[in-house]
Amino acid sequence: MALAAAGIGIYLLFDQMGIGFKAPLKQIQERGTIRMITANTATSYYTYRDSPMGFEYDLAKAFADHLGVALEVIVPEWNTMFDVLNSGQGDFIAAGITITESRKRIALFSDPYMPVQQKFIHHKLKFGIKNLEQLAGRTIYVRKGSSYQERLKELKASGIDLKIQPLMYVSTEEFIRLVSEKKIKYTIADSNIALLNRRYYPDIKIGLPIQEEEYLGWAVKKTNEGLRDQINQFLEVAEETGILAKLYEKYYGNVKIFNYFELKKFHERIKTRLPEYKKMIKTESEKYGFDWRLIAAMVYQESHFNAKAKSRTGVRGLMQVTQDTARLMGIKNRLDPKQSVKAGVKFFNIMHKRFDDIPDPRQKNRFALAAYNVGYGHVRDAQAIARQQGMDINKWTSLKKALPLLTQRKYYEKTQHGYARGQEPVHYVERIFTYYDILRQKGH
Known part of the structure; x- marks a missing residue:
């Protein structure tokens, strides 16, 4: 009943706006589901701990919620996505695809929602290119039917004697891995894909752009203008309300x-150092319901998995525990790995519970990590500054802006806990989540 009511409400709203439903969109409402055609990649859609994730997935889920229907995910072979769309098996493609003239001939595209640029990818030990003419004589591997192949064909037709090696069932992410492992020399990737995958494969080099800036969009059947219009309306709302941001x-x-x-050190040390501490990290994480990978990322940020680590401020061990914290957490030897992890995770849990007023668990994790680093009081002070500036005090994006202001007298003199090096916890949290993401993507 709730879903039906939502559907009727949306129908009336759109009818009042003079938009109306065309047949395919009405079918989606009656069916109660909208079918997203996508790709199984780090940028579009994947599952982690049995939960669906990915930029395209999350945006499509928000669109389905906007329409008051459930989201169904279809993952065909990449080169068949437009066939699946035009055969009616799916309703729209959301897979990080660029809007090109050739694609516009077979589908309708939404308004653009993200700019990207095709980049030349090579191993850091290989020479790159300084201009497009230097592509001559090079063999470049790309996915068959991709916009990369299309662009390389244009360059070849312009007189640049390059060799295109298109492969049917290899993803852009896989080509990047092959470059990293020196199994192939060159590939092309959109800038968003390249930047995201560089953290997993730090040996790649993101080189010269080979194309002007392009844009990503969602695609629907040529006859489905109604759905295209609703996507455009949603993207406008998503921009205005901050969903896209x-x-x-x-x-x-x-x-x-x-x-x-x-990053290179991190990739090496998750092989050489992490195994020694993995079991104890898992044990302590499970006590409090934390993802052990997040705690492992935290341990690495603190000590690089070095049980004898000592900072210039005197904190020591895997979790860089202070003497006061060690006493409070009931441990005697900060250099003992088990005791250090036990104290650190216990203290992190205390910080975590003190932010129970933050409803989103992902935001709560970031606030608790910042508090672990800079102190609970300073985080609350930063929230007060964020509130004064009209920001949402329960979002990390707000705290990232407010924490660094604690170095400025005009801000910190009005706070309860005073001055703090507020940029440090921002870097601390961002690095931990980079390491955490790598551990998840690497399947640890």
């Missing part, structure tokens, strides 16, 4: 925080 922050917000040597 929130999702971009979730999936792409820290992709530009990249230090090759830091």
Whole structure:
């Protein structure tokens, strides 16, 4: 009944706006589901701990909610997505696809929602290109039927003697991995895909753009103008209400925080150092219901999985526990790995519970991590500053702006806990979530 009521409400709203439903959109309402055609990639759709994720998935789910229907996900072979769409098996394609003239001949596209640019990808030990003419003589691997192949054909037709090696069933992410492992020399990737995958494969180099800026869009059948119009309305609402910004922050917000040597070390140490501490991290994480990968990322940020680590401020061990915290958490030896992890996770849980007023668990994790780093009082002070500036005090995007203001007298002199190096907890949290994402994507 609730779903039907929602559908009637939406119908009346759109009817009042003079839009009306065309047949395919009405069928979606009557069916109670909308069918998303997508790709199983890090940028579009994947499952983690039995939960669906991905920028495109989350945006499509918000669209389904906007229409008052359930979302059904269809994942065909990549090169058959438009066939699946035009055969009526799915309602729209949301797979991070660029809007191109050739694609516009076979489908209707929504308004654009993200700019991207095709980039030349090579191994960091290989020479890149300084101009497009230097593509001559190089063999470039791309997915067959992709916009990359289309662009390379244009360059070849312009007189650049390059060799295109199109493969049918290999994803862009897989080509990036092959470049990283030096199994192929070159590929092309959209900038968003390249930036996201660089953290998983730090040996790649994102090189020269080979195309002007393009845009991503969703596609519907040529005859389905009604659904296209509703997608455009939704994207406008998503822009105005911050849904798009929130999702971009979730999936792409820290992709530009990249230090090759830091990430390279992390990839090495999850093989050489993490196994020694993995069991104890899992045990302590499970006590409090935390994802062990988040705690492992936290341990790495604190000590690089070095049980004897000591900072310039005197904190020590895997979790860089202070003497006061060690006493409060009931441990005697901060250099003992088990005791350190036990104390650190217990203290993190205390911080976590103190933010029970934050409803979103993902936001709550970030606030608790910031408090672990800079102190609970400073985080609350930053929230007070955010409130004064009209920001949502329960969102990390607000706290990222407010915490650094604690270094400025005009702000911190009005707070309860005073000055703090507010940029440090921002970097701390962002790095932890970068490491956390790598651990999830690597299947740990």
